[in-house]
Amino acid sequence: MDTKFARTPLSCIVLAAGKGTRMKSDTPKVLHRLAGRAMLDHVLDLCGTLEAQRTVVVVGHGGEAVAQAAAAHPVAAETAVQEPQLGTAHAVGKAEPLVKGAAGDVLVLYADTPLITAQSIEDMRVQRAAGASVVVLGFRPDDPGAYGRLILDGEGRLDRIVEAKDANADELAVDLCNSGVMLVDGAKVWDLVDRVGNANAKGEFYLTDIVGIAREQGLSCAVVEADETEVLGVNSRVELAEAEGILQERLCRRAMEEGATMLDPASVHLSWDTQIGRDVVIGPNVVFGPGVVIEDHVEIRAFCHLEGARVASGATVGPFARLRPGAEIGVDAHIGNFVEIKKARIEEGAKVNHLSYIGDARVGARANIGAGTITCNYDGFTKSHTDIGAGAFIGSDTLLIAPVAIADGAYTGSGTVVTKDVPRDALAVSRPDLKIIDGWAARHRARKQQRKKAG
Template sequence: MARIWQFASPEGQHDEDLRESVIKMTGEPRAVVVLGAGKGTRMKSALPKVLHKIAGRTMISHALDAASVLKPERTVVVVGPGMDNVAAEVAPFDTAIQHGQSGTADALKAAVPSLKGFDQGTVIVLFGDSPFITAETLANMVAAREAGASAVVLGFEPADPTGYGRLVLDDADNLTAIVEHKECTQDQLRIGLCNSGFMALDAATALPLLNAITNDNAKGEYYLTDIVSLCVEAGHKCSVIKASEDELLGVNSRADLARAEKIWQDKRRLEAMDNGVTLTSPESVFFAYDTQLGTDVIIEPHVVFGPNVTVGNNVTIKAFSHLEGAQVGDGADIGPYARLREGSVIGKGARVGNFVETKKCTLGDGAKANHLSYLGDAEIGARANIGAGTITCNYDGFLKSKTWVGEAAFIGSNTSLVAPVSIGDGAITGAGSVITRDVSPDAIAVERGEQKMRPGAATEYRAAKKALRDAQS
């Protein structure tokens, strides 16, 4: 079974070797502060920017997951007033409210009360709208900080550096200043190394300098970038760690969100194929952040995975299927146009065909529901056959009830199983039946009106109708 994939790692997730290497570092304590108070005005959304999702997961949760590898002693998320939904999303981590929202230094200062007593170690500053930061990069930042830097800034070399602050280095590659684009000289504008905003700060030497940052600038805001010059003036060393432009992507608009989704999905598709999955139309398949796929899986065009899906080996998922919260056993065949909803467990070699929907349903090994059925709150035994048009009537307007179908049972087409009801092993229900009572094993249950026939009645009917029409014309 392939492991959960996370954008952060070349191997497809946070590698255990990385976790061990982080734990074996100097052992200094670490704290993480995630800045998430931005309203996301350019998103034009009532939803806070950091709660918009990539691969089915909020951006801020992506960032927090990467930071978790550092085993921080404290994690604080800075939110704006009234952002209770962000606080709920990041629970049980602490939240701090940035009331004034006057710049990044102001945001970090809002978190300082939550860091009370954290006087030694590293404080890592992340952004809740930058979901692709990697655990590896954060570990490198911490290593550089613990090697003696007062501040470590994460830099990158974008294809177009316009608008980004430049990182100015000395001959020993120590960081001496961060200069905003508008304030750069012509020589500084030629610097390709730019500031991402991510920092790792020494709690003992850098954090106390927060109070020395002023808002003496065009926007009247308190910029965390100023802490570098303050550290240098105090005689402290500052360093730079580099990362890729894609990894440091910040999402500020719906267009950025779409770009981020594309970057994530493209990487995930390549990784799936590298791990033995066939994608017949890769660009039309969409994975969730935690999709797990076995080997020799075939996925046809326009398949969408929601969160919490596990797929076994030798599974075929046919075109236009949607899976969310489902487990699919080895050798199963899904689709086309199948929908597996939360709580669906599909057994080995089972078949879920076109226009079949399952919800909180276990389909036993080798069972078949080939077409046009709804199976909700049901347990279907191994080798059972569910005929076309079958539905489990699981909701009476107030309560949901369960349906049991035994092993090797045969449910005739257009059967309505009115829950709670149990169909025994090997039992048969006649097509068109409405089954309201339990059926014993190996029994045949039929519930429908008696068929009556009048020879020649159709001819009489047509003649009568024709005469009526002629009389009205």
């Protein structure tokens, strides 16, 4: 592969001005999330991967929120406003003051088409390096339907783009369709865009017209084909769910290719930034929210939910466990069924195996937390810390009233309410002495039965 394109400067224009009425949402369409991140952010990630020297997002509906999201992304995209919306060429033209004069090529992307891969764009850049002034990303759908058709000449070069409603029978028989994504020679793009007219039924300026204009000027145009799943445009909640499914399949496949085992990958949900190590085993119906890191040799059992958590090598989690933001699970630690961990560090070899809540806490190495234990960290106004030392044994149904510390090697008796610090190797017990009353149960039943008969 020719790698000259990798050294060619690139500017990206991301069109994000659509109203998104079919989403039926108060949220701008491009801010709806896939794998825990806005569609716009996925497209801006692509711009970052391509090392674009300049990125401009063209906004319209919900422009302020979209502009804020663009500025917050690591690529720190600039924004241009398209108001009113008069077509794709009109939208690209709004970015001209911010892009014109930059060296290299101009790539036009769409914020509602978030699944395009860097490899497809690299293939387009190869075609640019080979001399094509305009390169269009095409695809072959199962049903070409209303998509614009890409018509090639006898030498396989792109001759024109024909909208389905304007196509004749022969053109409608073509299954190579237009995604809308274009890569254009930066030295020619603004002249081509400025020549686009609006003599059409909608009175709009269509970017697709630059192919015909370029050919009239004797310029070469080319097509690069992508898989249909890459160019899915999201215009409704149904299409959003379809895109989510495609992205989840990609993310799970990548995790498995990098050494993880998924017992039922179709039921696992990953976030865009989930990090999973080698020889990790993930059971069915596990959900990873943003900010999760799983190191090597970890087992995540079925029906767990993790977000903002780190799990160290050799640990086991679940089934039915929840790790909330700030959870740090140490090497070889055990987090069991129906256990919730929040903003707490569970150190090496510690066990929290059953029906417990550990929040705003530290559990020392090799400590054991009995079933039903709760760190009572919130008093209605503030949250306080619980510290449990190494080798401590917390009996079942213990309530730890924070702030409180259990020193190394200390024990608490089952059912204890701990309201003050427990010294090293001590035992804390707060339950009353057991009292046994002989014969009470039989007398109690007799009284109840007598009263019931008396009516």
